[in-house]
Amino acid sequence: MGPDKHDLRAGGRRGILAAAVTVVCAVTVLAAPGTAFAAPSPTPSPSSSPSASVTLPPDKDLEAVREKLDDLYHDAAVATDAYNAAEEAAEKQSAEIVDLAKKIVKGQQKLDGLKARAGRAAAAQYRTGGLPDSAKLLLSDNPSQFLDGAGRVLQGERATKGLIRELTQTQQDLKQYAADAADQWTRLEAGRKAKAAAKKKITQRIAAAEKLQSTLEKKQKARLAELEREAAYKAQTAWLDTGILDEIHSKASAAGQKAVAFATAQVGKPYVWGAEGPDSYDCSGLTSQAWASAGQPIPRTSQEQWKQLKHVDVKDMRPGDLIIYFDDASHVAMYVGDGAIIQAPRPGRTVSIGGAGAMPILGVVRPDA
Structure with missing residues (x-):
């Protein structure tokens, strides 16, 4: 002992x-x-009590009820985990969609700015008759101006290439953001369906358990509670008897x-x-x-x-x-x-x-x- x-x-x-x-x-x-667990004893009722005449079903029948309730609540617990997982995923997906939306807005503003720069460059070229700067410099009689201008030409060419690259990359980013947002919306919708299905299963299982319990008399419910405690005591005693606490x-x-x-x-x-x-x-x-x-x-x-x-x-x-x-x-x-x-x-x-x-x-x- x-x-x-x-x-x-x-x-x-x-x-x-x-x-x-x-x-x-x-x-x-x-x-x-x-240490053995003593099974809780039911409180005796006076013989004059109206409920004293209630005959309890055999323990094996109530034990079957207990096992059925355990199954129903276990199914509800599994569904609850599925519901919580869908809820958590939905929160993350919603946050990701909001973040992507912000990126799309910012990217569109950047693209608009880049297009405006490109437009101004095109307008400047139009005003000068469309003659490339390199050609103008070749016609110049001033070597110093030619050399200075050649540097500006190189800078301008690099700037133009950079502008084109930036425009292209921004357009690609916007396309990817839109695709990602669409994917998150698809997942969010699937998650909503999974969440709804889990909620339905939870409510069904809990309702079935409550309905089963409602069919029991007061004394039957009391005895069922005793059986639940006895099962928990027995399992706990067996676990402790392994010497695990040592x-x-x-x-x-x-x-x-x-x-x-x-x-x-x-x-x-x-x-x-x-x-x-x-x-x-x-x-x-x-x-x-x-x-x-x-x-x-x-x-x-x-x-x-x-x-x-x-x-x-x-x-x-x-x-x-x-x-x-x-x-x-x-x-x-x-x-x-x-x-x-x-x-x-x-x-x-x-x-x-x-x-x-x-x-x-x-x-x-x-x-x-």
Whole structure:
């Protein structure tokens, strides 16, 4: 039997960050390795209560409901990542289009100026009868004027060639800017469609989950919540029983402390898909904003966080690192020490403390590697 859970309350063997200590130490769901989780017992109802006559379906039926809800919310999480990615891409594409538009305006003004210079040069040639300067100099009786004029001719020729080159290059630049802008518009439109499709899928899955939950009686909902807690406790206990906490010794970096402090301050705020604060968050909205507050911008979605940030071994993780969950990297949480995470779990829940091993871990990434 491992240390009692109250040992963790007294400060923990690994020393959780000061910013998160008061929150994490108040949580009793994080048992020490080897400690079994007791299944929460339903509160007995007086026999005279009308609800006491409600017969609960077998746990296996409610377990099937729980698994179905998990699937629906998982699908919603995947779609949320797709929505957030499309949103982020749309912002970048819109900014690029604006930048290209400015370049086109500036390029057109430059082209107009170059054309005006060319026009003035043509007008000057017309006024002198169209006779080239070189011919005029050959007819001159003054050698000094000829030599001085020859220099001016060379300068004029170089200037003319430079003007032609600049005109040509500016026209090519304008053509390329226009092509780039058209390409960005095409991508933006495709992104809008992807975003709309993701939003539709999110709302459908959440609606289906809510509909399924609405069919349950009050006692059934209570028992379902117990089954969810039991599943999380079982997974967390199994993870801790591997002895993983005996291997994790790293302390948070200064930036990691700031990120954990930010995440801790959000505990209790509701999960809203697509949200990144300040009043509500989705999973990656919370982690990205936490690290932005620490002066380290990171990708917006859990999948991009997994792709772009440095991977570290679980035994080497430190508070502030991000744990990516599920094979499709559809969920992310922030590790805060002593086997605990802060996360925005799913619709209907709030930002909260949980066990790091309560879900299948894909890997760990470090924003400030």
